[in-house]
Amino acid sequence: xxxxxxxxxxxxxxxxxxxxxxxxxxxxxxxxxxxxxxxxxxxxxxxxxxxxxxxxxxxxxxxxxxxxxxxxxxxxxxxxxxxxxxxxxxxxxxxxxxxxxxxxxxxxxxxxxxxxxxxxxxxxxxxxxxxxxxxxxxxxxxxxxxxxxxxxxxxxxxxxxxxxxxxxxxxxxxxxxxxxxxxxxxxxxxxxxxxxxxxxxxxxxxxxxxxxxxxxxxxxxxxxxxxxxxxxxxxxxxxxxxxxxxxxxxxxxxxxxxxxxxxxxxxxxxxxxxxxxxxxxxxxxxxxxxxxxxxxxxxxxxxxxxxxxxxxxxxxxxxxxxxxxxxxxxxxxxxxxxxxxxxxxxxxxxxxxxxxxxxxxxxxxxxxxxxxxxxxxxxxxxxxxxxxxxxxxxxxxxxxxxxxxxxxxxxxxxxxxxxxxxxxxxxxxxxxxxxxxxxxxxxxxxxxxxxxxxxxxxxxxxxxxxxxxxxxxxxxxxxxxxxxxxxxxxxx
Amino acid sequence: xxxxxxxxxxxxxxxxxxxxxxxxxxxxxxxxxxxxxxxxxxxxxxxxxxxxxxxxxxxxxxxxxxxxxxxxxxxxxxxxxxxxxxxxxxxxxxxxxxxxxxxxxxxxxxxxxxxxxxxxxxxxxxxxxxxxxxxxxxxxxxxxxxxxxxxxxxxxxxxxxxxxxxxxxxxxxxxxxxxxxxxxxxxxxxxxxxxxxxxxxxxxxxxxxxxxxxxxxxxxxxxxxxxxxxxxxxxxxxxxxxxxxxxxxxxxxxxxxxxxxxxxxxxxxxxxxxxxxxxxxxxxxxxxxxxxxxxxxxxxxxxxxxxxxxxxxxxxxxxxxxxxxxxxxxxxxxxxxxxxxxxxxxxxxxxxxxxxxxxxxxxxxxxxxxxxxxxxxxxxxxxxxxxxxxxxxxxxxxxxxxxxxxxxxxxxxxxxxxxxxxxxxxxxxxxxxxxxxxxxxxxxxxxxxxxxxxxxxxxxxxxxxxxxxxxxxxxxxxxxxxxxxxxxxxxx
Numbered sequence: 002x003x004x005x006x007x008x009x010x011x012x013x014x015x016x017x018x019x020x021x022x023x024x025x026x027x028x029x030x031x032x033x034x035x036x037x038x039x040x041x042x043x044x045x046x047x048x049x050x051x052x053x054x055x056x057x058x059x060x061x062x063x064x065x066x067x068x069x070x071x072x073x074x075x076x077x078x079x080x081x082x083x084x085x086x087x088x089x090x091x092x093x094x095x096x097x098x099x100x101x102x103x104x105x106x107x108x109x110x111x112x113x114x115x116x117x118x119x120x121x122x123x124x125x126x127x128x129x130x131x132x133x134x135x136x137x138x139x140x141x142x143x144x145x146x147x148x149x150x151x152x153x154x155x156x157x158x159x160x161x162x163x164x165x166x167x168x169x170x171x172x173x174x175x176x177x178x179x180x181x182x183x184x185x186x187x188x189x190x191x192x193x194x195x196x197x198x199x200x201x202x203x204x205x206x207x208x209x210x211x212x213x214x215x216x217x218x219x220x221x222x223x224x225x226x227x228x229x230x231x232x233x234x235x236x237x238x239x240x241x242x243x244x245x246x247x248x249x250x251x252x253x254x255x256x257x258x259x260x261x262x263x264x265x266x267x268x269x270x271x272x273x274x275x276x277x278x279x280x281x282x283x284x285x286x287x288x289x290x291x292x293x294x295x296x297x298x299x300x301x302x303x304x305x306x307x308x309x310x311x312x313x314x315x316x317x318x319x320x321x322x323x324x325x326x327x328x329x330x331x332x333x334x335x336x337x338x339x340x341x342x343x344x345x346x347x348x349x350x351x352x353x354x355x356x357x358x359x360x361x362x363x364x365x366x367x368x369x370x371x372x373x374x375x376x377x378x379x380x381x382x383x384x385x386x387x388x389x390x391x392x393x394x395x396x397x398x399x400x401x402x403x404x405x406x407x408x409x410x411x412x413x414x415x416x417x418x419x420x421x422x423x424x425x426x427x428x429x430x431x432x433x434x435x436x437x438x439x440x441x442x443x444x445x446x447x448x449x450x451x452x453x454x455x456x457x458x459x460x461x462x463x464x465x466x467x468x469x470x471x472x473x474x475x476x477x478x479x480x481x482x483x484x485x486x487x488x489x490x491x492x493x
Numbered sequence: 494x495x496x497x498x499x500x501x502x503x504x505x506x507x508x509x510x511x512x513x514x515x516x517x518x519x520x521x522x523x524x525x526x527x528x529x530x531x532x533x534x535x536x537x538x539x540x541x542x543x544x545x546x547x548x549x550x551x552x553x554x555x556x557x558x559x560x561x562x563x564x565x566x567x568x569x570x571x572x573x574x575x576x577x578x579x580x581x582x583x584x585x586x587x588x589x590x591x592x593x594x595x596x597x598x599x600x601x602x603x604x605x606x607x608x609x610x611x612x613x614x615x616x617x618x619x620x621x622x623x624x625x626x627x628x629x630x631x632x633x634x635x636x637x638x639x640x641x642x643x644x645x646x647x648x649x650x651x652x653x654x655x656x657x658x659x660x661x662x663x664x665x666x667x668x669x670x671x672x673x674x675x676x677x678x679x680x681x682x683x684x685x686x687x688x689x690x691x692x693x694x695x696x697x698x699x700x701x702x703x704x705x706x707x708x709x710x711x712x713x714x715x716x717x718x719x720x721x722x723x724x725x726x727x728x729x730x731x732x733x734x735x736x737x738x739x740x741x742x743x744x745x746x747x748x749x750x751x752x753x754x755x756x757x758x759x760x761x762x763x764x765x766x767x768x769x770x771x772x773x774x775x776x777x778x779x780x781x782x783x784x785x786x787x788x789x790x791x792x793x794x795x796x797x798x799x800x801x802x803x804x805x806x807x808x809x810x811x812x813x814x815x816x817x818x819x820x821x822x823x824x825x826x827x828x829x830x831x832x833x834x835x836x837x838x839x840x841x842x843x844x845x846x847x848x849x850x851x852x853x854x855x856x857x858x859x860x861x862x863x864x865x866x867x868x869x870x871x872x873x874x875x876x877x878x879x880x881x882x883x884x885x886x887x888x889x890x891x892x893x894x895x896x897x898x899x900x901x902x903x904x905x906x907x908x909x910x911x912x913x914x915x916x917x918x919x920x921x922x923x924x925x926x927x928x929x930x931x932x933x934x935x936x937x938x939x940x941x942x943x944x945x946x947x948x949x950x951x952x953x954x955x956x957x958x959x960x961x962x963x964x965x966x967x968x969x970x971x972x973x974x975x976x977x978x979x980x981x982x983x984x985x
Binding site: 066067068069070074075137140141144145148152155158159162163166167170174175178179182183186187189190 | 878881882883884885890893894896897900901908909912915916919923927930931970971972973976
């Protein structure tokens with residue numbers, strides 16, 4: 002593997018971080034503050050994009066900052082996998098920033114400076130996690146992200162958000178300190194390194210029971226991935242303002258969890274070791290339970306954001322499921338679902354927020370007939386739903402298709418059934434919402450059936466959700482960049 | 494200059510003398526004299542550290558008398574580092590203390606400074622000396638001055654807490670002195686190097702065994718190892734905040750240094766771990782101290798008292814690490830002396846700021862503190878994360894070495910205790926954060942223009958607490974450097 006030393010990954014992490022003091026000092030001038038967010042977001046995206054061609058050529062950009070102990074440094078490495086995740090997070094950060102303005106100002110929220118500052122800190126940590134060269138660095142950014150998100154989850158500072166914040170921390174911090182930290186130090190104790198490499202870091206030091214315990218500690222320990230039974234922080238975190246739910250709890254935070262698990266499976270254990278010990282099936286079974294239960298619980302939720310949250314829990318496990326297949330097709334389908342689900346789910350959350358700002362409605366049962374009032378929003382919702390279900394012409398089709406091929410390739414027919422059943426469930430919990438919105442009877446509709454006036458939310462809310470919906474469709478036709486990144490990143 | 498080692502201790506000693514003298518003429522003179530004395534001491538300590546790193550151990554003979562008759566200062570990498578730590582914290586604390594002292598002990602400010610300097614003289618002497626009896630004398634200087642300064646604190650409970658401390662402190666000192674007596678009977682020497690040489694030729698001596706236990710138990714009492722800690726919480730809680738801020742980070746850590754010094758430079762690892770085989774038992778004591786300290790901290794209603802129980806837990810970290818009988822554990826213990834001193838100092842600096850503004854550190858009185866004192870709280874949060882062990886703060890990295898050492902020694906119970914203590918600390922501190930964040934008097938939600946009036950501590954206090962909080966991250970990032978240039982060369 003060709004490596005080049007580059008300062009760009011560090012810069013990409015630092016840009017949103019360094020802009021925080023500026024945000025704080027311009028707190029009395031919201032427009033100035035918001036323009037700084039765009040400037041920093043754009044610079045970050047440009048930095049990430051500028052690294053893309055090199056990575057696509059199969060090279061890696063590396064930078065070591067601090068050598069803590071031999072084999073455990075604070076170091077960055079930009080490879081295909083990290084690039085894929087950074088690309089998704091940094092592009093959606095800009096879209097979400099537009100949305101954020103509309104949402105926070107539309108609802109006249111308090112503490113907006115605090116909100117955007119911690120948001121910037123969170124995105125910085127996300128990019129850091131994406132570019133981590135080893136498990137120690139990944140853990141560092143994982144923890145920073147957990148803590149930076151807490152004030153966002155607890156933003157309303159009332160009793161509900163206090164309880165939710167507590168649950169959020171208990172699960173996220175409890176598992177990362179209680180499970181990941183000892184597992185990580187044990188790996189270092191055994192091998193003397195934590196550097197990610199496609200061959201894995203172990204060479205015969207682990208027995209099968211040891212490997213199983215360690216792997217389970219990682220899989221459950223990265224609780225941001227929402228694997229049951231450590232999932233219930235995610236529905237609780239829905240008390241946060243919707244931009245947080247959209248970017249952090251559909252893209253950044255939850256996918257840092259998934260990304261960490263993928264890294265550990267492919268970079269610490271290595272696909273070969275997992276296959277030798279037959280551990281893929283173990284992880285796949287755990288993921289399957291979450292996929293099915295998550296979908297079932299989503300069906301029963303009436304609050305839209307909670308339904309989306311349970312859907313996220315279920316969809317995140319698709320990614321882990323795909324990687325656990327340990328076959329090229331499965332890896333491809335799983336990892337690309339990071340991208341496809343991100344764009345689909347963020348669209349859905351944007352819509353949920355737009356509906357709330359425009360009408361104050363949070364419950365699905367109230368949304369009947371709303372599609373006539375908000376046609377753009379609900380069209381976007383429909384596209385986002387297609388993406389999550391995995392139907393053309395949305396990008397999600399591509400990941401589900403590969404996952405199913407992967408199960409066939411690995412001759413795991415039972416698990417293929419899991420995927421199919423869950424996809425039906427996905428359709429069941431999303432499509433009726435859209436159908437009722439367009440064809441159902443609205444509560445306040447005039448009895449004489451006079452045509453309803455279009456009352457969309459403000460433009461800052463509608464434009465982002467249209468952008469992400471359009472990208473969802475574009476990804477169906479042009480997924481090549483991401484596919485190549487995965488192939489480069491995982492050597493498949 | 495060759496006399497730097499002496500100057501480290503002599504400067505504050507003369508400073509105390511002149512500060513007392515000057516107070517007869519003009520009371521305001523004693524503060525600048527004290528500041529200059531400690532500044533000179535810090536300057537000398539830094540020079541000595543640089544010199545020791547460059548050229549190796551310095552032997553300084555007091556008044557030119559040769560050991561074993563004369564008193565020798567033996568400054569190697571370990572105590573050079575601790576000297577910088579002690580003089581640095583004492584100096585910075587004096588800067589931050591100016592207003593606290595005026596507020597709390599206004600009528601006796603000049604005597605506070607004199608005794609404060611003498612206390613620092615004791616600590617610095619303990620660290621610098623290479624003579625067992627001289628060590629006793631200096632420990633008594635620190636203890637006597639502590640009793641006095643604690644009694645200066647809370648009018649009702651300070652004197653009683655001090656009396657309690659006097660009784661137990663005297664017992665500890667007597668144990669140690671008795672131990673030194675036995676050593677003198679057996680070896681006829683009090684110089685550490687000399688004693689170590691003679692002891693290595695003696696095997697199976699009951700006198701040495703008794704001497705060893707008396708010395709170690711005496712030091713354990715002085716360092717408040719559970720269950721010998723009972724004097725500490727009240728003593729540190731009811732002391733004037735300007736003093737608790739220096740005694741809490743330094744006193745116990747210097748005693749840990751003494752323990753390590755006795756283990757390495759007097760009795761030797763062979764004697765302790767091979768001949769007596771005490772490692773396992775003491776690691777269990779450390780484990781229990783870690784858990785007991787953390788759990789007792791949970792039930793406290795007073796912030797300062799809660800922090801004192803955390804010190805009890807941290808002592809368990811260092812004792813356990815030092816007795817793991819491997820290099821990693823000892824590295825962790827020594828690194829934790831530095832890190833724990835810094836983070837405890839940072840926490841108590843925040844406490845000092847809060848006491849200055851709010852006049853109380855009972856938890857219910859801290860409502861809305863994030864809004865009122867954002868800078869102080871930022872420092873507090875950072876220090877709390879360091880105690881919890883969130884990277885990249887320094888607390889993480891010493892924990893890293895301690896857990897690694899525990900794995901290597903097979904002391905899984907100690908590793909588990911460290912992890913559990915991290916979790917308990919997370920609960921502890923987030924309990925405080927919740928009070929400061931949620932229960933603000935103004936209604937939080939919905940009002941974007943609610944102006945919280947910022948009432949921060951004076952700038953002198955903020956600068957110090959900001960500096961120390963940032964040093965937590967710097968120390969964390971450079972922990973690899975500290976380990977490689979100071980701790981490992983010392984241990985090898």
